[in-house]
Amino acid sequence: MVTINGGSFIMGNNNAPLKDETEHTVTVNSILFNKYEVTQGQWQVIMGNNQSNNKGCNTCPVENVSWEDVMKFIKKINVLGNKKFRLPTEAEWEYVARFGGKDEIDKAGGPEEFIKATAWYFANSDKKTHPVGQLKPNAAGIFDLFGNVSEWCSDWYSPDYFKSEPQKNPEGPSLGKEKVVRGGSYIEFMADRFRPSLRNKLSPTTKSKSVGFRMVMDVD
Secondary structure, three states: OEEEOOEEEEEOOOOOOOHHHOOEEEEEOOEEEOOOOOEHHHHHHHHOOOOOOOOOOOOOEOOOOOHHHHHHHHHHHHHHHOOOOEOOOHHHHHHHHOOOHHHHHHHHOOHHHHHHHHOOOOOOOOOOOOOOOOOOOOOOOOOOOOOOOEEEEEEEOOOOHHHHOOOEOOOOOOOOOOEEEEOOOOOOOOOOOOOOOOEEEEOOOOOOOOEEOOOEEEOO
16 A cells, blocks of 8 residues: 555546536545555455456456445455555545646646556557556556546545535545446546546446445554
C-alpha cells in the first residue's frame, strides 16, 4: 500500500454534463491506498472461488464481483490478518486520482497520451483485463486508476452529494439504492469517461465484468 498524505482539493467538475459533479472543497485525512487493484489470485486465496469473466489470469484484477461480495471479502481478510481494510470513499478516490494534476497530464503529452500511458481502455485492451501494474502509475504511485476495471467505493450514491456532505472526510448518505463506482475500464472509449470526477453508480448486488475494487486503510 502507498501512504497518501491528506489534504484539501476541489472535488467535482462544473463543466460536466450532469450537476452531480458540482465543484466544492473537500479535505481528506492521510490514508494507505492499494497500489494495485485486488487480483483474481488474491480473491481466490481468501474466498476460495473466482467468478471473474476473464479467468486464467491470477494477476489480473478480479471483476464480476458485487459490492456485497466485496464486503464479504474485506470482512474475511480483516479477520484473518487482524487489519482494518475498507473501500475508499469517493472523495478519497478522486483525491488520489487527481494527484499530479494538469502538470502530470501536460508532461505526458496531453490527456490522450496520459490515458494511453496509464490505462487499459478500449483501444489497447483487446477487450479484456490485463495484469495489474503493467502500465505507468500516476503521480501518487497508484496503478490502473483510470483503466483495467472500474472500482467500487464505499458511498451510497446521491445526485445531491455536494449539498449535504461535510467538507472533511465525506462518506456519502447513510442510505441509498446504488453504490458509487469510480474510474474508467477496459471497455470504455476515451472521451470524458476517464476524468477523475466522473461518478458512476450500480446496485450493490450488481456484478459487472468491468468492475472490481481496491482497498484502503486509515493511517493510525
